[in-house]
Amino acid sequence: MMPQHGLWTMAAAAFFLLSAFDAGSARADALSMNALREVLNVRPQGDAQVGAALFAATGCAGCHGEAGISANPEWPILAGQRSPYLYKMLLDYRAGRMQGQGAGMMAAVTANLNEQQISDLAEWLSRQTRPMLIRHTGREPAVLKGDRSRLIPPCEACHGANGQGWDLQPTLAGQHRAYLVSVLNRFKSGERNNDINAGMAQIARKLNEQEISALADYYGK
Template sequence: MVLSASIVSAEPSSNVAYDVPTLKFLMNADPARGEALAKKEKCSKCHGDNGVSDDGEDNNIAGLMPSYAFKQLIDFRDKKRDDRDMYKKVKEMDDQQLADLAVWFGMQEAGNGTEGKQMSEDVRKLVVNGDPERLLKACAACHGSRGNGGQFDHPRINNQYKEYLVTAMTAFKEDDRENDVYSRMRYVSKALTEEEIEALADYYALPDPE
């Protein structure tokens, strides 16, 4: 079999491997240093004092699993995830500083967008069952039935605002974001309709900030 040039030259979507050394490195990170660094770098300007933003366009990072947050920070620094502002913030930071930040924000209390919410039947099917005809896994298989997240690179999604969730899934759908391992979210988002993305975001989202 002859592989196309694009496949042969394809680069990994991230330089982070969830191997034992990485996980041990994160376990030994220092949240106190992370808190001090967050204050020094004024992370609160976009993400709020404790990782919950006052703007629906900015992502909330409170309560994110440190392994996921660490990967995103490394991806910003390595330009595997495109964001000019985040690149400027982290381009001079080393792995230890990024790990400390990830652990600090992971310890902060997150909101719960699904608390008290009822699923529509269409949303229930996607969250609980997925759609075998489209080869869609259930959202709950990775993110949990209430969006609390899973292991390693399966983030909490019930601590986000609807606007951010729609923007994130649309970026995956349109290949504007490509740092998902094995293209999993790109595949899912491309298979979902715009209406389904809106409905899922509405179910998982926090109330809009006042």
């Protein structure tokens, strides 16, 4: 197993290079880290109770399930995602920074929501229980720990040792396998381009079909 300091050194080096590469070709429609910090600094405090009522009133359950756990494997499980991440994603849909699968529908849903309502939704969803990672003993894909030769950092550097995610990095554990495959392929093709410094897109472009499938098998359900 790679020592922790080695893992983080590798991740830091990789993301430094990724950010430097992107500096000359930043996508105008994606929030920069500084812009995102400003957005989050003025984010209103979310009210989970109000968010629950809003989730029901806007018909979100039709795609994402009564408690944010979608029955359709093509739609993401939202339950238990971190509140700041959900807030950013909903703002991205509203601003038209998302493209491809479901983006038009989500843009229409969020078009009439203000920042307070979006924060309320994010807060409620973050408090819902999500399916957790089922350990696939002996089936950890090699790319899970990164690949120094391709400047691919370990998945856990951003998404946590158990796929639990952080404030601005999504929870992967327990997500639908089909959705994970779809998202990685959309990052790889450039269809999805709302990630900070295009970090995930640059990583996904280096993954082959077998690696994407193996990662989805590992984290997904």
